[in-house]
Amino acid sequence: MKNFTEKVGKFFKSSFPGKWTTRKIVFVAILIAVSVTFTIISVQIAPFAGISTYKVAFIGLPVKISGFIFGPVIGIFIGLVSDLISLIYIPPTTYNPLYTLVVVMNGFIPGLFSWFFFRFINYAFGADFRTKLYKSKIQLYSTSYLVAVANPDSEKEANYYASKIIYYNNKKEYIKRFGTINLIKNINLIIALMILSIIILFEIITIGFLIPDAYLVKSPVKNRWIIVALITTGLIMMMSLCIYGKFKIKSSRYLVMVPIIIFSAVLEIVNLPILSFADLFALGNSSIKDIFLWIFQHVFLAPVKIWFNIIIIYYSFSIISKLVNKTLIYLEILAVKNETK
Numbered sequence: 589m590k591n592f593t594e595k596v597g598k599f600f601k602s603s604f605p606g607k608w609t610t611r612k613i614v615f616v617a618i619l620i621a622v623s624v625t626f627t628i629i630s631v632q633i634a635p636f637a638g639i640s641t642y643k644v645a646f647i648g649l650p651v652k653i654s655g656f657i658f659g660p661v662i663g664i665f666i667g668l669v670s671d672l673i674s675l676i677y678i679p680p681t682t683y684n685p686l687y688t689l690v691v692v693m694n695g696f697i698p699g700l701f702s703w704f705f706f707r708f709i710n711y712a713f714g715a716d717f718r719t720k721l722y723k724s725k726i727q728l729y730s731t732s733y734l735v736a737v738a739n740p741d742s743e744k745e746a747n748y749y750a751s752k753i754i755y756y757n758n759k760k761e762y763i764k765r766f767g768t769i770n771l772i773k774n775i776n777l778i779i780a781l782m783i784l785s786i787i788i789l790f791e792i793i794t795i796g797f798l799i800p801d802a803y804l805v806k807s808p809v810k811n812r813w814i815i816v817a818l819i820t821t822g823l824i825m826m827m828s829l830c831i832y833g834k835f836k837i838k839s840s841r842y843l844v845m846v847p848i849i850i851f852s853a854v855l856e857i858v859n860l861p862i863l864s865f866a867d868l869f870a871l872g873n874s875s876i877k878d879i880f881l882w883i884f885q886h887v888f889l890a891p892v893k894i895w896f897n898i899i900i901i902y903y904s905f906s907i908i909s910k911l912v913n914k915t916l917i918y919l920e921i922l923a924v925k926n927e928t929k
Contacts, residue, residue, distance in 0.1 A: 612658070616666060627643060638899070653904045656847075658698040671692070689855055716797075718768055722759055725756045732745075776842070776847075783850050788819075795819070804880070818891065824874065826849050830846060848902050
């Protein structure tokens with residue numbers, strides 16, 4: 589039991605990012621500079637990007653990539669610093685602290701899902717941890733079995749412990765032979781479908797039934813079910829991509845793609861009310877009655893933003909992550925081992 593406890597403790601310790609190196613610190617500084625520079629160049633090319641509601645979309649993209657690579661804490665730091673520095677070079681005509689909160693969330697949410705999938709799921713269901721877990725269970729049941737065998741009246745208990753030893757030994761041998769990559773992919777798929785389904789259900793209930801008709805008067809689209817269809821279509825396409833990718837996309841790519849799809853969808857749901865209130869106070873008349881006018885403006889762009897984020901962040905992460913840490917390299921090695929067995 590002591591050995592098992594130590595291994596569980598090691599698991600949680602391994603779930604958090606490792607030591608910071610000079611390389612990682614330099615890359616954090618570079619990504620902050622890239623975020624600010626990208627925003628400045630975007631404003632020079634498209635002046636409307638200087639408006640805070642649009643600027644967060646430009647500065648948010650590098651911040652999302654940073655959070656996804658370095659985790660939630662560093663994601664928050666990069667988002668906050670990048671936005672504050674950008675205010676120096678691009679003084680906003682109108683500003684609200686909620687815009688900065690949106691940028692911070694752009695670093696926090698991707699980092700949170702990055703930690704959950706790359707550090708927690710991949711380790712908790714990885715071959716090494718599962719093998720050690722089964723060995724600990726076998727050792728525990730073996731001790732109980734020896735005690736039961738020594739007692740003539742404990743034949744039933746002895747048979748029970750023996751069956752458990754055989755069961756966990758078979759699972760250990762199966763993992764040794766086939767690995768756990770398919771298990772991890774299945775878990776990724778299940779989590780993705782669950783989260784996306786919850787978001788779809790939330791959108792249907794909120795827009796389809798809870799929002800009064802009076803709030804739809806100022807909306808560009810008056811029919812609530814057309815709005816629901818626009819949103820759910822994009823989310824259903826994401827669910828279809830997750831299912832298709834489970835069978836057709838290379839494992840290392842799939843295990844990166846799924847977290848990006850999920851955090852992109854969740855991030856839009858989280859940032860939608862924050863950004864809408866920021867627009868209401870900074871650009872609108874601050875009347876709460878008009879909040880849905882700003883919400884619907886962002887709702888119509890949400891599917892496009894999500895798909896754009898998925899494509900850009902996936903390829904950016906695939907390149908940058910190899911230079912910064914071993915996350916993507918580990919996933920590729922894991923996939924190769926599985927394919928060669």
